[in-house]
Amino acid sequence: MAVYSMTGYASGQHSMAQAAPGQESRGPAARVGLEIRSVNSRFLDLSFRLSEDLRQHEPALRELLQGKLKRGKVELRAGVESAASDSVREPSARLLQRLASLQDTVRTWLPDATALGVADVLRLGAADEGAPRDLAAPLQELAARTLDDLLAARAREGARLADMLLGHLQQLRELAAQAKPLVPQLVEQQRARFLERWNEAMGLAEGAATPEAAQDRALSEATAFAIRIDVAEELTRLAAHVDEIERLVRKGGEIGKRLDFLIQELHREANTLGSKSAALELTRISVDMKVLIEQMREQVQNIE
Structure with missing residues (x-):
């Protein structure tokens, strides 16, 4: 049986394709990035730095780490980067209609609300088209692979x-x-x-x-x-x-x-x-x- 250090680092990425309903995938729409680092500690001390769209998966990630690590101060960071951030993508007509309708509804109740600008429209369009809906399976697979790399480094x-x-x-x-x-x-x-x-x-x-x-x-x-x-x-x-x-x-x-x-x-x-x-x-x-x-x-x- 190996002797394991409590000091180690590992990282990984997973590219995901996302297609609009009824359309074929046009390439990777998002990249999930994850890194795990650990240092010595008397007990197992886990901390998570997750982006907003990944916070719901913290219990599953915690269970995964607790199953294979016994001691150490361990920090797991993960986030989703949309491929749309690499280039400016033209918003669809359907998205523009929906944003205009939402803006009219908001200003009906809040007349002093600021109108949407071009940058706001592009940002909302990227968010709408970027992140895939179901991240549980790929995130868990990426976390398991990265954890194996961490264990190898600690070994x-x-x-x-x-x-x-x-x-x-x-x-x-x-x-x-x-x-x-x-x-x-x-x-x-x-x-x-x-x-x-x-x-x-x-x-x-x-x-x-x-x-x-x-x-x-x-x-x-x-x-x-x-x-x-x-x-x-x-x-x-x-x-x-x-x-x-x-x-x-x-x-x-x-x-x-x-x-x-x-x-x-x-x-x-x-x-x-x-x-x-x-x-x-x-x-x-x-x-x-x-x-x-x-x-x-x-x-x-x-x-x-």
């Missing part, structure tokens, strides 16, 4: 995000592998340092304390230090989270919210690793981990 972006996440996971594993042997080395170095300082303080050369006592005290101090800086548990949990993220990414589907939670857990383990750091190298590893995790967080927020 391509999702594949790119999945590859980036898998690359970051591999880098996290490499950093964890670098951190793992550092703790025993730090414990041994600290034990030797404790022993050296104890020898100096007790003045072993003058017989103030036995070497065995100094050795025991150094071991005790080193043990307490080892407990304070032990990050084995953090590294184990971090490895488990990395494995689970990789499993989800390879599985695909609706994984965005689960990935977001696991990223938070990864950040917590990296923070704890840094707080227990007793060496510059371990601090560097913790910082590098947090940089990678923050990059992953930004990518995961775009996954459906």
Whole structure:
């Protein structure tokens, strides 16, 4: 199953022929244009920008989008452009008679009403001849085709995000592998340092304390230090989270919210690793981990 990004864009057009009653179609009378764009969001947030003659179809379009999209802020725009707008078409005699009759009726009740001008007649004539009557079927077909294009675009972006996440996971594993042997080395170095300082303080050369006592005290101090800086548990949990993220990414589907939670857990383990750091190298590893995790967080927020 694919990993889908919530970011995508698609558009399409559909030309429609319209003929007057009893006449053959003289070519495309209108073009229906539609575009869908989406960005990331916690939930599915749909908005529609439809022309007046398409507003009645919003429920059907909403149902179509809800059937295939799960998350994202999605905006659908659609409108009808009459082919008559490309050129000036001569109004028919029937249309002129009807407009004249309507104008007389209006001015009977509203004597001060402004008379129709040439531009008004041409505009009303284009509107009368342009838009086809039934747009439901072609609009739904165009919306379904455009939505498929959007899903394909989101899948391509999702594949790119999945590859980036898998690359970051591999880098996290490499950093964890670098951190793992550092703790025993730090414990041994600290034990030797404790022993050296104890020898100096007790003045072993003058017989103030036995070497065995100094050795025991150094071991005790080193043990307490080892407990304070032990990050084995953090590294184990971090490895488990990395494995689970990789499993989800390879599985695909609706994984965005689960990935977001696991990223938070990864950040917590990296923070704890840094707080227990007793060496510059371990601090560097913790910082590098947090940089990678923050990059992953930004990518995961775009996954459906």
